[in-house]
Amino acid sequence: MSSRRLGVFGGTFDPVHSGHLVAAVSVRRALELDEVVFVPTGHSWHKVPGPQAPALDRLAMVQLAVADYEGFATSTVDIDRLGPTYTVDTLTDLQHAWPEEHPDEEAAWFFITGADALADVQHWRDPEGIIARAQLVGVSRPGHMISTAPLLVGHSTIVEVATPDISSSQVRERVSAGESIEGLVPTVVAEYIAEHGLYRDRPVAT
Numbered sequence: 739m740s741s742r743r744l745g746v747f748g749g750t751f752d753p754v755h756s757g758h759l760v761a762a763v764s765v766r767r768a769l770e771l772d773e774v775v776f777v778p779t780g781h782s783w784h785k786v787p788g789p790q791a792p793a794l795d796r797l798a799m800v801q802l803a804v805a806d807y808e809g810f811a812t813s814t815v816d817i818d819r820l821g822p823t824y825t826v827d828t829l830t831d832l833q834h835a836w837p838e839e840h841p842d843e844e845a846a847w848f849f850i851t852g853a854d855a856l857a858d859v860q861h862w863r864d865p866e867g868i869i870a871r872a873q874l875v876g877v878s879r880p881g882h883m884i885s886t887a888p889l890l891v892g893h894s895t896i897v898e899v900a901t902p903d904i905s906s907s908q909v910r911e912r913v914s915a916g917e918s919i920e921g922l923v924p925t926v927v928a929e930y931i932a933e934h935g936l937y938r939d940r941p942v943a944t
């Protein structure tokens with residue numbers, strides 16, 4: 739049986755930006771992953787308010803962004819599942835579907851997070867379930883120290899790389915203020931945002 743090394747990159751991707759792409763390219767290369775699957779969240783339980791753009795727009799932007807990259811794919815498991823998105827469910831659903839679609843291949847799973855998210859994993863739902871299902875990969879993010887909680891020791895790998903200092907929040911704020919986002923997101927994503935009028939209004943504070 740052949741074996742595949744699979745990265746899972748979960749995120750709100752509201753919208754996907756060049757920091758996400760550099761991080762995923764770097765991890766794929768450093769860990770010799772066959773594929774990185776971008777998985778946009780349905781509803782992010784830890785974000786208040788939730789995502790600004792509808793799930794299907796966030797998914798469409800991720801699909802446009804990854805189309806030109808070798809070894810990148812997208813999955814809708816978190817959008818298809820009702821209710822809040824928990825990473826343990828993301829991994830469970832992907833791992834359930836895998837043998838049905840690839841009966842002759844084994845898979846080794848890696849869950850990719852930026853440094854900010856890695857520091858939070860211990861507070862996510864069922865962290866033991868997460869580390870039982872995948873090796874965690876923490877990738878550097880400007881302005882965030884990479885710290886490995888005791889729970890993750892032996893279950894995580896750090897990839898140190900200079901990712902650009904870009905966030906989706908910054909992209910949304912710039913669009914809302916009528917400023918250019920050139921260079922922050924792929925051109926196809928900037929075009930999608932403009933065509934669909936996304937992020938023009940500031941979210942109402944709750």
Ligand code: ATP
Binds near residue numbers: 749851854855
């Ligand atoms: P927001 O500002 O809305 O929180 P974000 O830029 O943090 O958006 P998310 O969708 O929240 O993007 O992040 C998805 C994943 O990508 C997280 O694991 C996050 O740490 C990681 N990530 C986002 N931006 C970068 C970056 N510039 N470098 C490295 N990792 C990043």
Ligand code: MG
């Ligand atoms: Mg974030």
